[in-house]
Amino acid sequence: xxxxxxxxxxxxxxxxxxxxxxxxxxxxxxxxxxxxxxxxxxxxxxxxxxxxxxxxxxxxxxxxxxxxxxxxxxxxxxxxxxxxxxxxxxxxxxxxxxxxxxxxxxxxxxxxxxxxxxxxxxxxxxxxxxxxxxxxxxxxxxxxxxxxxxxxxxxxxxxxxxxxxxxxxxxxxxxxxxxxxxxxxxxxxxxxxxxxxxxxxxxxxxxxxxxxxxxxxxxxxxxxxxxxxxxxxxxxxxxxxxxxxxxxxxxxxxxxxxxxxxxxxxxxxxxxxxxxxxxxxxxxxxxxxxxxxxxxxxxxxxxxxxxxxxxxxxxxxxxxxxxxxxxxxxxxxxxxx
Numbered sequence: 001x002x003x004x005x006x007x008x009x010x011x012x013x014x015x016x017x018x019x020x021x022x023x024x025x026x027x028x029x030x031x032x033x034x035x036x037x038x039x040x041x042x043x044x045x046x047x048x049x050x051x052x053x054x055x056x057x058x059x060x061x062x063x064x065x066x067x068x069x070x071x072x073x074x075x076x077x078x079x080x081x082x083x084x085x086x087x088x089x090x091x092x093x094x095x096x097x098x099x100x101x102x103x104x105x106x107x108x109x110x111x112x113x114x115x116x117x118x119x120x121x122x123x124x125x126x127x128x129x130x131x132x133x134x135x136x137x138x139x140x141x142x143x144x145x146x147x148x149x150x151x152x153x154x155x156x157x158x159x160x161x162x163x164x165x166x167x168x169x170x171x172x173x174x175x176x177x178x179x180x181x182x183x184x185x186x187x188x189x190x191x192x193x194x195x196x197x198x199x200x201x202x203x204x205x206x207x208x209x210x211x212x213x214x215x216x217x218x219x220x221x222x223x224x225x226x227x228x229x230x231x232x233x234x235x236x237x238x239x240x241x242x243x244x245x246x247x248x249x250x251x252x253x254x255x256x257x258x259x260x261x262x263x264x265x266x267x268x269x270x271x272x273x274x275x276x277x278x279x280x281x282x283x284x285x286x287x288x289x290x291x292x293x294x295x296x297x298x299x300x301x302x303x304x305x306x307x308x309x310x311x312x313x314x315x316x317x318x319x320x321x322x323x324x325x326x327x328x329x330x331x332x333x334x335x336x337x
């Protein structure tokens with residue numbers, strides 16, 4: 001037997017003896033988020049109390065929903081409530097528009113559609129009660145020269161949410177999302193920067209001591225001179241697992257586009273796991289796209305420094321977590337937190 005064959009045989013034997021390491025971060029992280037995990041409710045369990053709104057705006061209670069997968073079709077079939085909010089041209093309000101979602105049953109399956117006419121400036125905030133199962137879809141259209149901030153906070157045991165937006169010429173959209181203490185959370189946000197000089201800003205924060213978080217954001221640049229910013233922050237303790245996925249797509253005609261994305265995860269527990277996945281698909285040479293991603297734990301030197309100043313271990317950890325989330329939290333409307 002040649003020396004090469006002996007070396008190959010030894011390598012095979014060693015691989016049987018030495019198992020591959022199990023990482024707490026990276027591409028080995030897997031979530032159990034198949035269709036059965038979403039605890040599909042019955043018709044009797046679905047809440048039907050209509051949405052409330054704190055301003056006299058034009059609204060309708062029904063509209064057509066398209067679907068392209070099983071869970072989307074399930075959402076359309078079990079839909080319990082919906083609201084269509086129309087923001088008129090030139091509408092400007094410093095007071096946020098509050099969408100109240102009062103829930104009395106086990107499950108909430110709802111849909112929200114928002115159309116913002118030209119030259120408007122408004123903040124919309126979802127106020128949601130707790131329920132065991134939440135299936136939600138949000139569709140937004142921001143027309144030219146308008147500005148919209150849309151904020152939502154979720155703390156359901158099982159969450160499935162899909163949000164889509166189209167942004168027109170010189171228009172801007174800010175997404176703010178906070179997901180807390182869920183058993184299973186699946187969130188997808190897709191924004192199409194369709195107009196020239198359009199902009200989208202995404203801010204996502206999620207945290208938990210158990211459960212699984214699958215948070216994904218996609219920005220597609222179609223119009224020239226469009227700009228997007230994506231920031232995702234996750235804090236995982238105990239046995240929690242999380243994946244933060246960011247995707248930037250730049251079309252072939254999206255000249256002078258500018259995009260940045262950053263996904264950061266902080267692991268507090270010995271058994272928590274996380275992965276940050278930035279993706280870029282660029283089909284135009286005249287653009288600027290950058291990204292960053294990190295998975296880390298609390299710095300022991302920082303903990304020691306705070307402890308040496310008389311701060312308890314738990315308080316010191318909370319201060320460092322607050323500092324980690326501070327940049328994202330500051331971008332969100334205070335009414336949404």
